[in-house]
Amino acid sequence: xxxxxxxxxxxxxxxxxxxxxxxxxxxxxxxxxxxxxxxxxxxxxxxxxxxxxxxxxxxxxxxxxxxxxxxxxxxxxxxxxxxxxxxxxxxxxxxxxxxxxxxxxxxxxxxxxxxxxxxxxxxxxxxxxxxxxxxxxxxxxxxxxxxxxxxxxxxxxxxxxxxxxxxxxxxxxxxxxxxxxxxxxxxxxxxxxxxxxxxxxxxxxxxxxxxxxxxxxxxxxxxxxxxxxxxxxxxxxxxxxxxxxxxxxxxxxxxxxxxxxxxxxxxxxxxxxxxxxxxxxxxxxxxxxxxxxxxxxxxxxxxxxxxxxxxxxxxxxxxxxxxxxxxxxxxxxxxxxxxxxxxxxxxxxxxxxxxxxxxxxxxxxxxxxxxxxxxxxxxxxxxxxxxxxxxxxxxxxxxxxxxxxxxxxxxxxxxxxxxxxxxxxxxxxxxxxxxxxxxxxxxxxxxxxxxxxxxxxxxxxxxxxxxxxxxxxxxxxxxxxxxx
Numbered sequence: 001x002x003x004x005x006x007x008x009x010x011x012x013x014x015x016x017x018x019x020x021x022x023x024x025x026x027x028x029x030x031x032x033x034x035x036x037x038x039x040x041x042x043x044x045x046x047x048x049x050x051x052x053x054x055x056x057x058x059x060x061x062x063x064x065x066x067x068x069x070x071x072x073x074x075x076x077x078x079x080x081x082x083x084x085x086x087x088x089x090x091x092x093x094x095x096x097x098x099x100x101x102x103x104x105x106x107x108x109x110x111x112x113x114x115x116x117x118x119x120x121x122x123x124x125x126x127x128x129x130x131x132x133x134x135x136x137x138x139x140x141x142x143x144x145x146x147x148x149x150x151x152x153x154x155x156x157x158x159x160x161x162x163x164x165x166x167x168x169x170x171x172x173x174x175x176x177x178x179x180x181x182x183x184x185x186x187x188x189x190x191x192x193x194x195x196x197x198x199x200x201x202x203x204x205x206x207x208x209x210x211x212x213x214x215x216x217x218x219x220x221x222x223x224x225x226x227x228x229x230x231x232x233x234x235x236x237x238x239x240x241x242x243x244x245x246x247x248x249x250x251x252x253x254x255x256x257x258x259x260x261x262x263x264x265x266x267x268x269x270x271x272x273x274x275x276x277x278x279x280x281x282x283x284x285x286x287x288x289x290x291x292x293x294x295x296x297x298x299x300x301x302x303x304x305x306x307x308x309x310x311x312x313x314x315x316x317x318x319x320x321x322x323x324x325x326x327x328x329x330x331x332x333x334x335x336x337x338x339x340x341x342x343x344x345x346x347x348x349x350x351x352x353x354x355x356x357x358x359x360x361x362x363x364x365x366x367x368x369x370x371x372x373x374x375x376x377x378x379x380x381x382x383x384x385x386x387x388x389x390x391x392x393x394x395x396x397x398x399x400x401x402x403x404x405x406x407x408x409x410x411x412x413x414x415x416x417x418x419x420x421x422x423x424x425x426x427x428x429x430x431x432x433x434x435x436x437x438x439x440x441x442x443x444x445x446x447x448x449x450x451x452x453x454x455x456x457x458x459x460x461x462x463x464x465x466x467x468x469x470x471x472x473x474x475x476x477x478x479x480x481x482x483x484x
Contacts, residue, residue, distance in 0.1 A: 002020075002222055002223075002224035003018060003019065003020050003025075003220075003222045003223050003224065004018075004019040004020075004223075004224055004225050004226075004227065004265075005017070005018055005019075005214060005218060005219070005223060005225070005226045005227070006019065006227050006229075006255075006261050006262065006265060006267065007211055007214060007226065007227065007228045007229070007233075007237075008229055008260075008261050008262050008267075009211060009228065009229065009230040009233045010230075011032065012031065012032055012033070013029060013030065013031045013032060014029070014030045014209065014210045014211055015027070015028070015029050015262070015267075016028040016029075016210060016211070016214055016218075017262065017265065017267045017270075018218065019265055019267075023270075023328070024265070024266075024267055024270040024332060025328060025331055025332065025365075026331045026332060026334075027267075027270075027271065027274065027332060027334075027392055028210055028214075028389075029210075029392070029395050029396070030209065030210035031395075035209075036103045036207075037100045037103050037104070037110060038100050038101060038102065038103050038207070039099065039100065039119070039206075039207030040099065040100045040203060040205065040206050040207060041097065041098070041099045041100075041116060041118075041191055041203075041204045041205035042060040042061065042097070042098055042099075042100070042201060042202065042203055042204060043095060043096075043097055043194070043195050043198060043199075043200045043201060043202050043204055044058040044059060044060040044066065044095070044096050044097075044098050044112070044200055044201050045058065045059045045093060045094070045095055045096075045200040045201050046058055046059075046090050046091065046092055046093060046094040046096060047059045047065050047092070048065075048092060049086060049087055049090050049091065049092060050086075051085065051086060051087045053069075054069065054070040054085065054086050055067060055068060055069045055070065055086065056068045056086060056090050057109070058096065058098060058112055059200075059201050060098065060100075060110070060112075060201045060203075061201035061202065061203070062104070062109070062110065064104060064107075064108075064109040064110075065109050066098070066100070066104075066109045066110040066111070066112045067108070067109050067110070067111055067112065068090075068098060068111075068112040068113070068114070069111075070083050070084075070085070070086040070089075071083065072101070072111070072112065072113040072114065072115070073086065073089060073090075073113075073114050074113075074114045074115040074128050075089055075114065076089055095195075095200040096114065096200075097114065097116065097191070097195050097204065098112040098113065098114055099112065099113050099114075099115070099116050099117070100112060101113045115128060115129070116128065116188075116191075117164075118184050118187050118188060118191075118205070119166075119207070119208075120166075120180040120181075120183055120184045120216070121166075121168060121176075121180050121183075121216040121217065121244070121245060122165070122166055122168050122169035122172050122176055122177055122180040123151070123163045123164065123165060123166060123169065123177070123180050123181065123184060124163065124164040124166060125161055125162075125163060125181075125184035125185070125187075125188060126161055126162045126163065126164065127160070127161040127188050128160070128161070129161065129162040130160060130161070130162045131162040132148055132151055132152065132162055132163055132164075132165070133162075133163070133164040133165065134147060134148065134164070134165045135164070135165060135166055135167045135169075136369075137167045137369060138165070138167060138169075138170050143170065147165050147169060147170075147172075148165070150174060150177055151163050151165060151177060151181075154174075154177060154178055154181050155181075161185075161188070163181075167367075168217065176247075179244075179246075183243070183244050187205065190205075191204045191205050211228070211233060211236075211237055212237070212240050214226065215237060215240060215241050215244070215245045215248050215252075216244065216245060219245070219248045219251065223248075223251055224251070225251050225253050226248065226251050226252050226253065227253050227254075227255040227261060228252065228253070228254055228255060229254075229255045229260070229261040231254060234252070234254040237252060238252060270332070271392075271396075274329070274332050274333050274392055275392070275393055275396060275397060277289055277290065279325060279329060280303075281303075281318070281321050281322060281325055282321065283317065283318060283321055284302075284303045285300065285301055285302050285303045285318040285321065285322065286301050286303050287299065287300055287301075287322060287325060287326065287329065288301065289329060289333070289335075291333075291335065291391065291393060294337075294338070295337060295338040295339065295340060296335045296337065296338070296339045296340070297339075297340045297341075297342065298326055298329070298339065298340070298341050298342065299342045300318065300319060300322040300341070300342060300343045300344050301318075301344070302314060302315065302318050302344060312346070312347065312348065312351075315344045315345070315346055315351075316346065316348070316351045316354075316355070318344060319343045319344055319346065319351070319355045320354070320355060320358050322343065323355055323358040323359040323362055324358065324362045326341060326359065326362070327359065327362030327363045327365075327366065328362075330363070330366065330370075330385055331365075331366055331368075332392070333391055333392045333393065334389060334390070334391045334392055335385060335391055336368075336385050336386060336387030336391065337384065337385070337387055338382070338383075338384055339382075339383045339384065339385060340380055340381070340382055340383075341359075341380065341381040341382075341383065342379075342380055343355060343375075343379070343381065345379050346379075352375055356372075356374060356375070356381070359372065359381070360372060366385075368385055368386050369385070369386040370383060370384070370385045370386070371383060371384045401475065402475035402476060402477060402478075403477075409475070409476050409477055410476065410477050412440075412442040412443050412445075412446045412476060413446060413450070413451065415439070415443050415476065415477060415479060416443060416446050416447055416451045416454075418479075419437055419439065419443070419447075419479055419481065420454060420455070420458055422479075422481050423435055423437075423458060423462065423466065423481060424458065424462070426481055426483065427462035427464065430483055432464065432483035432484055433464075433484050434464060434465045434466070434467060434484040435462075435464055435465070435466045435467070435481060435482070435483065435484070436466075436467045436468075436469055436481070436482040436484055437466065437467070437468050437469065437479065437480075437481060437482075438469050438471045438474070438479060438480040438481075438482060439468070439469075439470070439471065439474060439478070439479040439480075440470070440471065440472075440474045440475060440476050440478065440479075441470050441472070442476055443476065443479065444468045444469075444470045447468055448468065467484075
């Protein structure tokens with residue numbers, strides 16, 4: 001099955017969509033202002049060594065100093081059972097080459113390591129380590145041994161560095177691997193040269209942009225075209241591809257159509273649907289996707305779908321269709337962590353086995369590691385999907401200011417009763433001339449109509465006039481009681 005890759009680039013963000021059989025399978029978004037620093041290599045300057053915490057603050061040119069713990073210092077590990085104390089390795093003002101392993105979050109600075117790793121298309125280069133590791137996703141033992149031998153043949157006798165063989169290398173030719181090794185060695189040589197000539201703090205190496213990572217990581221034999229809608233970036237990708245991924249150049253196309261590239265393929269509508277709870281199935285059934293901090297639940301419903309000889313047949317067909325839809329939604333929304341699937345209950349053991357088989361077949365295309373268990377005693381399927389980046393909803397959305405992320409708001413009547421209690425509290429403490437209620441239109445309407453009697457009774461009880469004022473910018477749960 002041929003796959004098309006669309007790259008939409010604007011100064012503020014890059015968006016990538018993977019299209020298979022006319023349907024969007026994956027969405028990747030990278031915003032210029034929030035582009036992560038993980039993977040960047042800096043020549044830093046030791047700002048302060050903290051022996052008590054066995055850590056140091058490193059100035060890498062950012063607003064906040066970055067953090068380096070002794071456990072992340074390659075030289076500290078040695079060969080003994082305990083690491084070398086940090087005060088014997090670092091001193092204030094020292095220049096040191098470090099890599100960001102965790103982006104700054106809130107008030108915390110970036111987390112650093114002195115063990116550098118540079119990612120290529122097929123391999124990850126470890127300049128300080130002679131070890132050859134292999135991705136766990138390459139499960140065939142014979143294939144693992146063949147790949148190990150291929151990489152060992154490419155290593156120079158005097159070379160100190162080692163490699164991690166990525167999943168992408170599974171079907172790689174000797175030429176592909178050799179090209180990757182050459183790229184990684186060139187990159188590391190450039191980093192070393194800059195570290196000798198540039199003053200600290202300075203950026204020595206920046207991880208590839210999303211568009212560049214597409215050429216390195218996403219393109220496969222099934223990719224028919226890579227369309228880019230920016231001439232400048234198309235030329236930059238051509239230059240990058242010429243040096244590092246020459247095999248993908250024939251697939252790279254500059255899109256010059258009048259209609260926006262994402263509109264042409266219906267990607268914008270797909271993004272809107274991927275942010276909703278409900279996913280409609282072609283048969284009339286639907287999924288309900290609920291994403292929480294702890295886990296994601298996906299509930300399958302038959303809806304208006306009624307077919308086959310009996311209801312069991314309808315349930316079976318809906319669950320089969322849902323299995324494919326779920327696999328696509330996981331990729332599209334980039335849902336990670338614990339995921340609970342609530343298929344419609346099936347009594348037939350063969351039906352259960354078939355649905356599970358269909359699910360495993362559908363998720364086989366997922367480039368992210370997934371583990372699926374069978375049906376539990378409650379009829380649920382538990383699965384885990386490795387978190388590799390933020391979900392689509394977390395990138396594009398924020399908690400609703402009206403409901404605080406609950407997904408629901410108090411009714412107008414509930415808010416009215418809260419206001420009545422607040423009025424009573426205020427009346428016991430203060431003695432104003434008048435109370436004025438500022439609230440949304442719906443709440444004010446409720447006081448003027450169905451709750452007018454209760455408001456009047458309270459006014460008589462406290463012996464003060466109560467007026468109402470609509471605040472159009474207030475959401476339904478928001479109100480103020482003003483003492484006049």
